[in-house]
Amino acid sequence: MRHTSTCLLCAAIISLAGCGDDNPVRHEAKPFADAPAKIAGVSFDVSNQLVEVALDELDATGVRWIAVTPFGWQSRFDEPEIRLRTTRVRWGETDAGITETMTRARARGLHTLLKPHIWLTQDVPRQWRGTIGFDNDADWEAWESDYRSFILHYALLAEQQQADMFSIGVELGRAVRERPAFWSTLIGEIRLVYSGLLTYGANWDDAVQVRFWDQLDFIGIHAYFPLTHRSDASVDELIKGWRPHVRLMDNLRATWDRPILFTEIGYRSIAGGAVEPWNFDVQAAVDVQEQADAYEAMFRVFWERDWFAGLFIWEWDADVRLGDDLSDDDDYLPQTKPAQQVMSRWFGASG
Secondary structure (H helix, E strand, C coil): CCCHHHHHHHHHHHHHCCCCCCCCCCCCCCCCCCCCCCCEEEECCCCCCHHHHHHHHHHHHCCCCCEEECCECCCCCCCEEEEECCCCCCCHHHHHHHHHHHHHHHCCEEECCCCCEEEEEEECCCCCCEEEEEEEECHHHHHHHHHHHHHHHHHHHHHHHHCEEEEEEEEHHHHHHHHHHHHHHHHHHHHCCCCEEEEEEEEECCCHHCCCHHHHHCCCEECCCCCCCCCCCCCHHHHHHHHHHHHHHHHHHHHHHEEEEEEECCHHHHHECCCCCCCCCCCEEECCHHHHHHHHHHHHHHHHCEEEEEEEEEECCCCCCCCCCCCCCCCCCCCCCCHHHHHHHHHHHCC
């Protein structure tokens, strides 16, 4: 990545914050001081120019938060360069699109999370953003320099657009485990330019490896936990499937004194959608009721827990309309399916 204005910003921040802080200051989080209600959110996919009816449909479903997701482009898990692309991508991922989406959402009373991701452009078997890593310090330091520029660009944009929350990263398991000092320093740098709430989106099987939760406001989890081994599991069976994962999260909450936030959670509308919820490649028959049952079980388990901050459902397509027929869709979208009715009920939609 080579982005002059952001690199100059990084240089200024580094000179202020210093590098290699071995004793990061614990952040005293008060995430519910102004907003005690659960976070009823969706990951909002805006491919094209945002139309007002898309915001109407969010409101009708009881959605009160949206997550906006721009990407940093990296060719492979073992190539250290990250490219920042603020134009010539889908409209909703451009700086202009992010700005307009957040401005219009805020005008409608919606809260916003800016949640940048790394996208690997080359598909390598068994490798993904969670395995990004290097065998020598030079490559690690090159990647960290690019990542710093990438994330600080969006932290500054989040501050300018008054985003309510910012994610410092998503599913970067190996980088978080092997380079803890980098992340502690980076959080301090982010707080110099962004004044809102901070989280990180840990993969469901990696949250216990994160050592900087006390520097953030929420323990963020991409909650694609396996709940069953079979198709057509009942809601009660899926509730039982949550039990070991609830214990893990309860321990995390007690250890770090932070509320749990599902920065992502989703189920495909397929038979066996709760077996491997993260798996977007599996081939299975469409089953919209099984998707709805998985959401129902999740809401019953978590929504009333005092340490559960809320969630962002993956994902909501701004181009889908209420009357569209998605009965044959096997993807994560809950829209126009029974899952949307489950969301509406738990989110407390007035309509």
